[in-house]
Amino acid sequence: MDYLITEGYPSAAEKFAAEANIQPKADLSCINERVQIRESIHRGDLQAAIELINELNPELLDTDKKLHFSLLRLQLVELIRQSFTSSDPGLVGKAIEFAQNNLAPYAPLDAQFKVDLERAMALLIVPKESWTQAATSGSSSQPTTSVQNDFGALAELVDPSLRRKVAKDVNEAILQSQDQRREANIRYLVRARAWAEQLAREKKIELPENLPLGLDGEETPSRSQNGHNGDTEMTENGSEATGADAEITRYTNLPS
Structure with missing residues (x-):
C-alpha cells in the first residue's frame, strides 16, 4: 500500500485497500495530481507538467533550481525533437529562443548547468535521419545500437528513460514538499x-x-x-x- 501511494498508483491502491479490508492513511484523491504530472512528463508535454506543478505548489520550482532546470532542459530536448520530426521549419528557432530565455540564465549559477545546456544544444547538429531512427525505437527501454552510434554521448538525452528519471525526481520533490517520505x-x-x-x-x-x-x-x-x-x-x-x-x-x- 505504501509503495502504491508513494509511487502514485491510486487505482491500484484503492483496489488493494478494498481487498485487504484496510483504510488507506493518505487521501487517494490527492495522488491524482502527481499522476497527472507524471503522465505529462512521460508523454513529453513538459509545459503542461510545469503548469500543474505550479498549481500544486507555486514555490517548489522557485526553491529547487536543480529540479526546475532538469524540467526545462527536458522541455528543450522535446522542442528540438519536434523540430526534426515536424515539417515546420520555424520550430528550430523556437527551440533556440526557448533555450536563450529559459535555460541560459541558469548557466552562471552552476557549472554543471552550463555543461548540461551545451550538451542539449548539441542535439541541433544531429542529422535528421538520426532523429527519425530514434523516433522508431523510442518505445524500447534501452537506446538501440544505431541510436547510440548516431547520438554518441548525447544518446541518453533522447532515450525515454530521461523522462522517467525526471518524473521520478519531480514525484519525490512533491512528496518532500508535503512532508512525506520521498520513497516508499x-x-x-x-x-x-x-x-x-x-x-x-x-x-x-x-x-x-x-x-x-x-x-x-x-x-x-x-x-x-x-x-x-x-x-x-x-x-x-x-x-x-x-x-x-x-x-x-x-x-x-x-x-x-
Missing part, C-alpha cells in the same frame, strides 16, 4: 537487504549464491536447516521479527 518503504528495505548481504559476504559469512526474497511461499534452505517455519524469527533481544524484517535481522546481527 520497500525501496529502503531493498537497499538495507543488499547492504546486509554485502556486509555478510565481506565478513566471509557463508551465504547461498542467491538469496530468495521469500515471496514465492517456499521455505528457504537457510531457515529449514535452522528449524524455522519461515513465518517468524526471534531477534537478538528476544523480540519477534516477521517476513522481510526477519531477513534483515538475520544478516545485520553480524559478529564483529
